[in-house]
Amino acid sequence: MANTILGSTFMLLGCLAMVSANNTYSNPILPGFHPDPSCIFVPSWNDTYFCASSSFNAFPGIPIHASRDLQNWKLIGNAISKPDMLPRLATTVKHTSGIWAPTLRYQEDTNRGHQKSGGGKGRFWISTTLVFDDRASDDLSRWDNFVISTDDPFDSDSWTDPVHFQFGGYDTSLFWDDDGQVYVTGSHEYKVWPGIQTATIDLQTGQTGPWENPWNGTGGLAPEGPHIYKKDGYYYLMLAEGGTGLGHMVTMARSRGIHGPYEPAPHNPLLTNANTTALFQTVGHADLLQDTHGNWWAVALSTRSGPDFKNYPMGRETVLTPVTWSKGDWPIFQPVSGVESGWKFSSESTLSEGEGPYIQAADHLHFPPNSALPLHLVHWRLPTNDTYLVSPHGHANSLVLRSSVLNLTSFDGISTRGEGQTFIGRRQTDSLFTYTLDVNPSNLHEEEDEVGVSVFLVETYHFDLGIVLLSQSDGADTSPGIAPFFRFRGMSGVPVTETLFPFPPGVSINTPLSIEVKALNWTHYSFAAGPRDARHLMQTYGFARGDQLSWGFTGTLVGPYATTNGREGSENGAFEAVVGNWTYIPQGQIIN
Ligand SMILES: *[C@@H]1O[C@H](CO)[C@@H](O)[C@H](O)[C@H]1NC(C)=O
Ligand SMILES: *[C@@H]1O[C@H](CO)[C@@H](O)[C@H](O)[C@H]1NC(C)=O
Ligand SMILES: *[C@@H]1O[C@H](CO)[C@@H](O)[C@H](O)[C@H]1NC(C)=O
Ligand SMILES: *[C@@H]1O[C@H](CO)[C@@H](O)[C@H](O)[C@H]1NC(C)=O
Ligand SMILES: *[C@@H]1O[C@H](CO)[C@@H](O)[C@H](O)[C@H]1NC(C)=O
Ligand SMILES: *[C@@H]1O[C@H](CO)[C@@H](O)[C@H](O)[C@H]1NC(C)=O
Ligand SMILES: *[C@@H]1O[C@H](CO)[C@@H](O)[C@H](O)[C@H]1NC(C)=O
Ligand SMILES: *[C@@H]1O[C@H](CO)[C@@H](O)[C@H](O)[C@H]1NC(C)=O
Numbered sequence: 001m002a003n004t005i006l007g008s009t010f011m012l013l014g015c016l017a018m019v020s021a022n023n024t025y026s027n028p029i030l031p032g033f034h035p036d037p038s039c040i041f042v043p044s045w046n047d048t049y050f051c052a053s054s055s056f057n058a059f060p061g062i063p064i065h066a067s068r069d070l071q072n073w074k075l076i077g078n079a080i081s082k083p084d085m086l087p088r089l090a091t092t093v094k095h096t097s098g099i100w101a102p103t104l105r106y107q108e109d110t111n112r113g114h115q116k117s118g119g120g121k122g123r124f125w126i127s128t129t130l131v132f133d134d135r136a137s138d139d140l141s142r143w144d145n146f147v148i149s150t151d152d153p154f155d156s157d158s159w160t161d162p163v164h165f166q167f168g169g170y171d172t173s174l175f176w177d178d179d180g181q182v183y184v185t186g187s188h189e190y191k192v193w194p195g196i197q198t199a200t201i202d203l204q205t206g207q208t209g210p211w212e213n214p215w216n217g218t219g220g221l222a223p224e225g226p227h228i229y230k231k232d233g234y235y236y237l238m239l240a241e242g243g244t245g246l247g248h249m250v251t252m253a254r255s256r257g258i259h260g261p262y263e264p265a266p267h268n269p270l271l272t273n274a275n276t277t278a279l280f281q282t283v284g285h286a287d288l289l290q291d292t293h294g295n296w297w298a299v300a301l302s303t304r305s306g307p308d309f310k311n312y313p314m315g316r317e318t319v320l321t322p323v324t325w326s327k328g329d330w331p332i333f334q335p336v337s338g339v340e341s342g343w344k345f346s347s348e349s350t351l352s353e354g355e356g357p358y359i360q361a362a363d364h365l366h367f368p369p370n371s372a373l374p375l376h377l378v379h380w381r382l383p384t385n386d387t388y389l390v391s392p393h394g395h396a397n398s399l400v401l402r403s404s405v406l407n408l409t410s411f412d413g414i415s416t417r418g419e420g421q422t423f424i425g426r427r428q429t430d431s432l433f434t435y436t437l438d439v440n441p442s443n444l445h446e447e448e449d450e451v452g453v454s455v456f457l458v459e460t461y462h463f464d465l466g467i468v469l470l471s472q473s474d475g476a477d478t479s480p481g482i483a484p485f486f487r488f489r490g491m492s493g494v495p496v497t498e499t500l501f502p503f504p505p506g507v508s509i510n511t512p513l514s515i516e517v518k519a520l521n522w523t524h525y526s527f528a529a530g531p532r533d534a535r536h537l538m539q540t541y542g543f544a545r546g547d548q549l550s551w552g553f554t555g556t557l558v559g560p561y562a563t564t565n566g567r568e569g570s571e572n573g574a575f576e577a578v579v580g581n582w583t584y585i586p587q588g589q590i591i592n
């Protein structure tokens with residue numbers, strides 16, 4: 001009897017040990033607009049993982065997420081948070097311009113005496129590119145490559161000003177060799193100069209040595225996203241190839257010396273979901289890191305589009321997959337899917353430091369007096385001065401938006417010429433969600449004054465439900481001839497819908513209103529509005545389809561805008577819209 005009990009206890013323990021040997025987790029780890037991930041593990045910074053991702057025209061740019069277990073990620077800062085770091089982000093042209101593919105690295109600095117609060121003694125480095133994607137491929141001014149660094153990524157303002165360096169390409173990545181020499185590797189614009197380029201770089205001055213061409217990849221389209229790792233006496237050069245669409249893949253070559261020759265892996269591509277029916281497509285642009293236990297992982301970008309690649313409004317997201325990398329061997333990547341089993345995670349799940357929200361958190365924002373804008377809210381390009389006011393005098397617990405002349409489409413649909421578009425949003429991070437915002441429209445005065453909520457991808461892809469003043473001969477409650485309407489408008493490359501609805505009985509320009517936007521299911525968003533204090537009177541004024549918001553390199557944002565729609569003679573700040581009680585409730589991830 002005793003033996004039996006002992007026996008089953010052992011069996012039970014055996015089972016537990018096997019179960020606890022690995023973890024099951026779900027992808028994406030950073031859902032929504034978080035493409036081109038680059039992640040590191042920093043043991044000396046309290047065993048913390050850090051990730052950076054591309055932000056394109058969004059500002060603040062380059063969100064930095066941190067985690068202790070690779071699963072629960074908190075936004076701890078934005079590497080580009082000061083407008084004067086990068087003034088030209090205000091005047092980019094095209095939706096695909098802006099910040100591309102930061103590489104995040106950490107380097108211990110043994111010469112530094114004091115220790116930062118978090119523990120680390122070293123510096124965090126980012127190399128990245130501000131891209132002017134409207135310029136010709138062979139125009140060097142298309143690519144503004146630069147390096148920034150900090151000794152405390154929890155403090156957004158601590159990132160240094162950029163040290164610019166000249167390189168006619170993008171996706172630049174830093175590598176420190178054992179002798180302390182720093183190298184930068186990047187991708188030349190493939191239509192002009194195929195291939196990957198490497199040079200030594202002085203991080204203080206941006207001076208680079210002669211460029212070398214270690215590898216061109218396996219022949220796939222657009223060899224890019226290079227990273228170098230040194231392991232077991234080899235330099236491993238990992239690339240993305242195939243373009244960032246359905247043919248995307250991860251390839252690798254290695255060499256005994258950094259200058260080459262590089263020998264391609266015998267089984268390239270090492271990771272791809274190309275030619276599969278998986279929901280998670282476009283897997284590529286990977287980075288490799290080791291966890292607390294020394295096990296390897298890859299992060300990569302992926303699009304939840306399925307192979308028909310039509311419906312993916314959240315764009316390119318960050319996924320995680322385990323890697324087995326034995327001594328002297330090539331790494332073996334587990335294919336990416338929604339639910340994966342991989343190496344055991346650390347049991348430490350919370351991060352006490354860091355002011356931003358966890359990626360899966362809801363928003364309940366009230367904009368209290370003397371608070372800053374929450375870290376996860378972004379604008380499209382640099383904000384104009386004094387446009388977003390938190391609890392200004394007379395409007396406690398509100399956000400006051402000073403209107404822009406330009407609406408979200410702007411005059412040409414691709415640029416603002418520095419004039420700004422009044423918009424503040426958060427990334428859609430859940431397949432299903434409900435967003436609500438209280439809006440006080442009583443400050444609208446003139447024709448085409450409009451305040452509303454948008455699901456915004458880029459200037460030519462957005463759906464908006466606004467409250468707008470328009471002329472109407474029998475208009476009642478504003479200037480003669482002007483009446484308020486709900487207006488639902490959508491742009492999907494071209495204008496696709498514009499519908500006007502008179503205010504329902506009992507609702508006037510002085511009625512506090514609420515706007516509610518929902519991702520109802522995998523394919524549809526709904527846009528509703530009604531009196532704040534009588535929610536049962538909410539009416540749905542329009543729907544948008546996810547495939548109408550699927551395009552390009554970025555993912556959807558949701559949040560309010562205020563504009564005079566280009567009204568002749570109007571100026572920025574023509575009216576102030578008071579909004580508040582911003583909520584975003586996650587309602588599910590679709591991962592299969
Ligand atoms: C390190 O992490 C632990 C566990 O999350 C936390 O309690 C502690 O405050 C952290 N230390 C520092 C210096 O941040
Ligand atoms: C890469 O391609 C260019 C242009 O075809 C060629 O000149 C160069 O030798 C190639 N580099 C390598 C390392 O194969
Ligand atoms: C996918 O299939 C196409 C057509 O057969 C092929 O050309 C391509 O190389 C495949 N891609 C990958 C990454 O296997
Ligand atoms: C744990 O995950 C790793 C990485 O995917 C895999 O190689 C290993 O076989 C798994 N172990 C178990 C016990 O499932
Ligand atoms: C915005 O404010 C900053 C800091 O006060 C100032 O340097 C800049 O010139 C202002 N920009 C405009 C367009 O007024
Ligand atoms: C999603 O919601 C829309 C709007 O209610 C509806 O027309 C569509 O059939 C729904 N799709 C699915 C798959 O349920
Ligand atoms: C944006 O404003 C322009 C005028 O500047 C106007 O023609 C256009 O209809 C507006 N469109 C949208 C969808 O915002
Ligand atoms: C937020 O909601 C409360 C309760 O309905 C309301 O009193 C307050 O005015 C709202 N705030 C804003 C800015 O609309």
